[in-house]
Amino acid sequence: MLPRLCLGLCFFLCCHIYPVKPDSEETCHEFTDLDLHHAIAGTDLHIKLLIYTRNNINCAGDLNKENTTAFEKYWDASRKTIFITHGYRPTGSPPVWLDEIVQKLLSIGDFNVIVVDWNRxxxxxIYHNAAGKCRKVADILKDHIDKMLAKGASLDSIYMIGVSLGAHISGFVGKMYNGSIGRITGLDPAGPLFNGKPPEDRLHYSDAQFVDVVHSDIDALGYREALGNIDFYPNGGTDQPGCPKTILSGSEYFKCDHQRSVFLYMASLNESCSVVTFPCENYTDYRIGKCVDCQMFNPLGCPVLGFYADKWKDYLVAKDPPVTKAFFDTASAKPFCIFHYFLDFITLNEEPRSGYITIKLESPSGNVTESKLDQDAATFEQNNEVTLLAKFHQEFEEISKVSVKFTTGTVVGPKHKLRVLRMRLRSAFNPDREILCRYDFVLPENVEVDFLPVPCQNSNFFTSCCGEDGGKCPVTQHPK
Structure with missing residues (x-):
């Protein structure tokens, strides 16, 4: 991890030269914009708290200790207060995601959004120097929160979003209130210098009433192990789709995976794109469909990543221990959503069949989305239901055609057939979505078979012949 970090610093040092910008006084306060000259010389700690509300969504006030005007003008004790704290800045430039996350938060709620600018x-x-200032930043934030509490705020209303080092800063603040603040979200908490540290020296699930964490770069700049009440691991937490794979791509190679946690969080603020996740022991089990029944996890179903994750708070914090890991895959570009469906098979072959399924969905306009369920071969046994997890990049309001292919993955040897009593396609996230069924058909190996989708409730073949679970089916009437 540290070698990769050092390579990144060398890249910035060798390839980026920025002119020094003089400080200026403006009515609308802005995030501190520094450059590589400051990074080389190092910067002493100075914090600005930039407050945005729906009344000043494009013009921040500065809540520094000397400036009571902005506090009285913009901050409101009746609102939830959201602190956004960035991490290490090797070049001094403002985070590219900053304006977007502020705008999106205020688009969904009337909050006090406070950007913690500790760019100086x-x-x-020298990463160690920045990491060494985290506790001091937390001390200063506590002073400001104490002022808010004295003005009528409650600890329940404090929500801290921390990125990289900012995640641990948020944890340090939470510890000073004995875990009584409302919520902390850690977005890829920093790993270097924090991996393996005891709870008092890093973010921990006891630092707030609810702690959720997104891990997107666990093999380099991020923290590997679970830290919160629920820890989300997109794409297993390592290489994120769409991110560069080699150093030839420049600075994006070093920061893309790490920053993806922030962009995934922002995607959660778009209600048309809920990032559904699956509680599971590990990424492999998720990929092979072992963790697909979220109703067993919680009556609310599968937890979602990001802003709305706290809907699952009561269930998660009541567990013993109160920790859960959740895994999911994403698309390679914004808004990153993948739409999950459960594909249930009940088959009739007397001999078990192992193989892979590919399924395509087509809309009435002719658009097609495909899911290749090729992680590990599924084993189909007579009269046993097998549930697979299908992931599509598009969601169609209507499905005009379903195409399915079965393959064993072998090049030589006899071709097999999968004899299907019932195939069912159901949305993992939208329980109100119509469930589609197909009954009593054969899938020849390596042959794509097309179906007109039939709503399950529109056919009584399965229940009249076999009962609800297929246990009464007269399998002897079907070919072997």
Missing amino acids: GATTL
Whole structure:
């Protein structure tokens, strides 16, 4: 991890030269914009708290200790207060995601959104120096929160979103209130210098009433192990789709995976794109469909990543221990959503059949989305239901055609057939979506078979012949 970090610093040092910009006084306060010269010299810690509300969504006030005007003008004790704290800044530039996350938060709620600008302190070529300032940042934030509490705020209303080092800063603040603040979200908490540390020296699930964490770069800049009440691991937490794979891609190679946690969180603020996740022991089990029945996890179903994850708070914090890991895959570009469906098979072959399924969905307009369920071969046994997890990049309001192919993955040897009593396609996230069925058909190996989708309730073949679970089916009437 540290070698990769050092390579990144070398890249920035060798390839980026920025002119020094003089400080200026403006009515609308802005995030501190530094450059590589500051990073080389190092910066002393200075914090600005930039407050945005729906009344000043494009013009931040600065809640520094000397400035009571902005506090009285913009901050409201009746609103939830959201702190956004960035991490290490090796070049001094403002985070590219900052404006977007502020705008999106205020688009969904009337909050006090406070950007914790500690760029003077985080900007340095020496990562250790920035990491060493985290507790001091937390001390300063506590002073401001104490002021808010004195003005009528409650700890329940405090929500801290921390990115990288900012996640641990949020944890340090939470510890000073004995875990009584409302919520902490850690977005790829920093790994270097924090991996393996005890709970008092890093973010921990006891630092707030609810702690959720997104891990997107566990093999380099992020923290590998679980830290929160629920820890989300997109694409297993390592290489994120759409991110560069080699150093030839420049700075994106070092920061893309790490930053993906932030962009996934912002995607959660778009209600048309809920990032559904699956509680599971590990990524492999998720990929082979062992963790697909979220109703067993919680009556609310599968938890979602991001802003709305706290809907599952009561269930998660009541567990013993109160920790859960959740895995999911994403698309390679914004808004990153993948639409999950359960594909249930009940088959009739007397001999078990192992193989892979590919399924395509087609809309009335002719658009096609495909899911290749090729992680591990599924085993189909007579009269046993097998549930597979299908992942599509598009969601169609109507499905005009379903195409399915079965293959064993072998090049030589006899071709097999999969004899299907019932195939069912159901949405993993939308329980109100119509469930589609197909009954009593054969899938020859390596042959794509097309179906007109039939709503399950529109056919009584399965229940009249076999009962609800297929246990009464007269299998002897079917070919072997």
